[in-house]
Every structure is written in C-alpha cells, then in structure tokens.
Amino acid sequence: MASLARAIRSFPSSKGSLNQSSICAQCRRSFLTIPSLQSGHNRWSKIKHDKAFNDAKKTAIFTRFTKNLILFSKLYGSDPNLNPQLASVIAAAKKAGLSKDKIENSIARGQGRTTEGAVLESMTFEAIVQPSIAIILDIETDKKLRALQEIREIVKKAKGVNTAAKFFFSRLGRVVFKKGDSGLDVDAIMDDALEAGAEDLETDSDGNLVVWTQPTSTMQVCQDVGTKFGLKIQSSDIIWSPNKETEAKLDGGWEAAKFTEMLLELRRYVDVQAIYSNVARGDISDEEWEKIEQSLDT
Secondary structure, eight states: HHHHHHHHHHHHSSSSSSOGGOOOOHHHHHHHHHHHHHHHHHHHHHHHHHHHHHHHHHHHHHHHHHHHHHHHHHHHHHOOOOOOOHHHHHHHHHTTTOHHHHHHHHHHHHTOTTTTTOOOOEEEEEETTTTTTTEEEEESSSSSHHHHHHHHHHHHHHOEOOOGGGGGEEEEOOOOOOOOOOOOOOHHHHHHHHHHHHHEEETTTSEEEEEOOGGGGHHHHHHHHHHHOOOOOEEEEEEEOOGGGGGGEOOSSSSHHHHHHHHHHHHTTTTEEEEOOOEEEEEEOOHHHHHHHHHOOO
C-alpha cells in the first residue's frame, strides 16, 4: 500500500494526469478501514458473548432469591417483622440488585396471590423441543389462557411443540437443610424424617442434608424435622425428576443455542416458577452447559 501511495505521488498533478485526488474517497477508505472493522467486529462479538453469559448468571442468582422469598413467605408468613428468615432473604436480595417489585411479587406468590390480590392457579406445561428433549414447567398464574399462549410462542421459537412429556419424569418432594454448625448427619435425623414421610436421605456435595419424599409429605418434613433439630431450610421443592433411561443428549451448535435462549426467556417469564428437563450433556462446551444448568431446576 505504501509503494502504491509513493507511485501515485510521483505522477505530475497537471490536468489529465493521475494524482491522489483522482482515487475516489470510498476506495481510499477501504484501504484503511477493513482491518479496524474486522477488529471492531471481533470485539463486539466478544462483548455480546460475555453479556449473554453474565445475564444467564444474574438470572440464576435472582431465581434463587425469588424461590427462597416464596418459600419462606409460604412457610412462616409474609410479614418480615415476624419472619426473620424472610427478612434475611429480603436484605440479601436487595443487596444483589433484585428490584422491589420482584421482591413484593415473590412474597405475595408465597401467599398464593398476586400483589394486586388476585388468586393464583397452578398448572404444568409440557413440551418437546429439538433434538427430542422433554421439558416441564411449573406455572402459577391468574390468567391461564394468556400464560399458555405466551409460553407456547416462546417454545415455538425453539422449534418445540406443546405435547405430553410427563412420562419422561417422576414427581418427587425434596427438602434441603443447610449444614450449618449443627454437626448433624443423615443418621441423626433419619428416624424423625422417616416418620414425617421421608423415603430417602443423602448428603450433597456441600454437606447439606437432602431429604426425598412423596410430594404430599414435603411440607411435613420441613416443619417436623426442621423445627425439632433447629435446621435452616435451604430449599423445599416438589420437582419433576428426569428418568435416567429417557435422558436426551444435547450437543453444541444451533440446537444448543436455541435451547439455551428458550430457557433464559422462560426463566424471565414471571408466571414460570420452575423448569425441568431430561436434557443430558453431549458434545458441548463447559460454558454452554453451565448456562443450561443455571436455567434449570435440578
């Protein structure tokens, strides 16, 4: 390019001769801007990639807060002045940046209503999305038809269809008690947990005590075992646990991108309380898989 410029400058500048001004502005710009455009494009792609990953992490954090707000409101009441566990979660949620509206909405949902006082109805939504992955959503809404229509549209964008999927899962209750400083292990609480309706007990990777029950016994285990042993509840769910023999592997690429995008959009939908799937990790990167795991209730 430098030699071309020197050659152009060597020509006389008289009328009819070739000089620098005879090269159009567009051509001159192309010599100089192509590398910087490519650099800018790569930088913007990286920014979008990082933003998508950070958004997924933030959504997962906010989801944990909203679930705990709902749980402690349901268990011990909606007044934080009389419910220290709820007050603690409210303080932590505010510090993390969860909005006042979402905090109030979650507390109201724990009482089975919206912030306007409308009664919430529970329902499930089943679907199959490419490549043959089953999902189940637990939904609480005051407008069933609206929620169904809008959720169908989200699933449809991921090439999914609203159809039966429950046979891929088992319905179970799960209570997780924080390890804390009690020093208690599974054996210490087993007899009382079994009497309250537990079917299995285990310790998770963080040392928390996990009690599995039938759905109808979940609240009984929370109240009886938690109260007797002074254990703090980390979570209490009635979940759709995928059957191992029906898991569907997901590789990276277009299908993984669409599936992840759908999960994030569903997670932001206020009426969706939980998302379950029989998806299993295939040939997919750690980062892509982490985004999927963060969006699911497992």
